[in-house]
Amino acid sequence: MLQDAAHIQEQDTLWVNYKRISHGEPPLEPLFTLKDALKAIEQYYPVKYEEAFSPIPGVTVRFFNAGHILGSAAIRLDVEEDGQHKSLWFSGDIGRKDLPLLPEPVFPSDVDYLLMECTYGDENHDSVDFAYEKFKAIVIKTVKRGGKVIIPAFAVGRTQEIVYFLNMMASEKLINSLPIFVDSPLAVAASKIFRGYPEYFDEETNDFIRKEKHPALDFQGLHYISTVDESKALNEKRGSAVIISASGMAEAGRILHHLKNNIEDKMNTVLIVGWQAPNTLGRRLVDKEHKIKIFGEEYALRAEVVTINGLSAHAGQDFLLQYAAAVKGRVKKIFLVHGEPEAANVFQDKLKEAGIGPVEYPIYRQEVEI
Incomplete structure (x- = not known):
């Protein structure tokens, strides 16, 4: 995560400095760089x-x-x-x-x-049980009409919670044969770490693992996407699916491509599962603005947008x-x-x-x- 954060710092500073230099202002230094991150990691x-x-x-x-x-x-x-x-x-x-x-x-x-x-x-928040029931209803409703569920989610924590919810739904036979894709390099890496430390799961999760006889974050129909080509191929797939991708506020990352390719289809649902800061793409989706700008191009928001507030960590x-x-x-x-x-x-x-x-x-x- 630290390396990923360093990359964002460097890229954001490049963009800011482009504007500053054009206005005759001195350039800024990033808070920290990839080199700084790698040096810090050596001390862990x-x-x-x-x-x-x-x-x-x-x-x-x-x-x-x-x-x-x-x-x-x-x-x-x-x-x-x-x-x-x-x-x-x-x-x-x-x-x-x-x-x-x-x-x-x-x-x-x-x-x-x-x-x-x-x-x-x-x-206070809605209860987690209430959030799960709402989540189930949204996924089932979207699948019945043949649409896709697109979920912008933080790579660490939120993505794994959603995957666990979908695992529970699969165990309840509610989403048979529904393909589910986790498309974020950081989320894939974080999920691998989660799967490697089940001793830090709560007792309820470990009971679920024992009962279902498979891991909490790995089940039939779930696919972890790593490469860019695999990610691009998702936009060619027809039929219902769930796509979970970062970033959580839809400001960067592969989620932008999935939104671009899916928000103009009224069959689809954009599911917001976390707080969205003002002036972010995520907030504009929550506010259901009629036109959404992605990569400088405007897209008509025809997909259903639903917010679940009970999953805050x-x-x-x-x-x-x-x-x-x-x-x-x-x-x-x-x-x-x-x-x-x-x-x-x-x-x-x-x-x-x-x-x-x-x-x-x-x-x-x-x-x-x-």
Whole structure:
């Protein structure tokens, strides 16, 4: 992923610099390059969940399962300094209860300071069960009319959840002989990693694997697409199919080609399974704009567009409150991060109502000594 991100940084900077130079402005440097990424990767080494290690003298670190995506971790720091012990827990992205594949997040305990995300501090999500029922209905409806389901999806996490949903549908005999394609090099690579670590799946997923006697992310009818030629060939296929491709907000990647070739057919469905940022192609699809521009060309949006909001990998407000309540009465201060001001302010009020705190929402570049 880091190499992929570096490539995007380099390409975006080239585009920005093209405009800057034409206006007589000095060029910018990318945040990091592929060379930087490869150098950073050389420093990697694995650490198991809850295994203590000391990066520098006086500091002990442990990772705890954050339940967000495979391998995501909250970080606990225990610091010994000047004869004093202080502890800090950084939540990272907090996952949800009952998400497909992954166990629930480990809650913080017995810490002095908590830094926690509040992305959805102002709202809750539909349940995962509700999202699955809606997903099933959309796929079945589209297949019955002979259309394709085109799904822009984040390569890591969301793609694997959707594949698991389709696996469940196949096991229920709801999509017999329906071809399913995962068409994203990063998603294919990430799915291979997921398949290699079933010990990190939740108990429900492992029960499903034992019952169905096949892996969670590999079943009859599922095809992982790697090459460009294979990807192009999908646009020549006739009949119903499901195509899952990146990027999740439809701003780049192979999904653009699949949208270009399919959104003008009213038999098809574009299924949006994640939040779409303003001014992205994904948001324009959600808003059902009549004309959609892809690669500089306009296409009429005739395909049905459906949004499912219950698949976010971020905890909603109620679960965030449970997470913070785990340190109620013990924590010296909670810092809210990774949330827009509106969400953070609403969540800050909720914490105060529950008697959890004190709470602070730091401003950009603010420094705090603890």
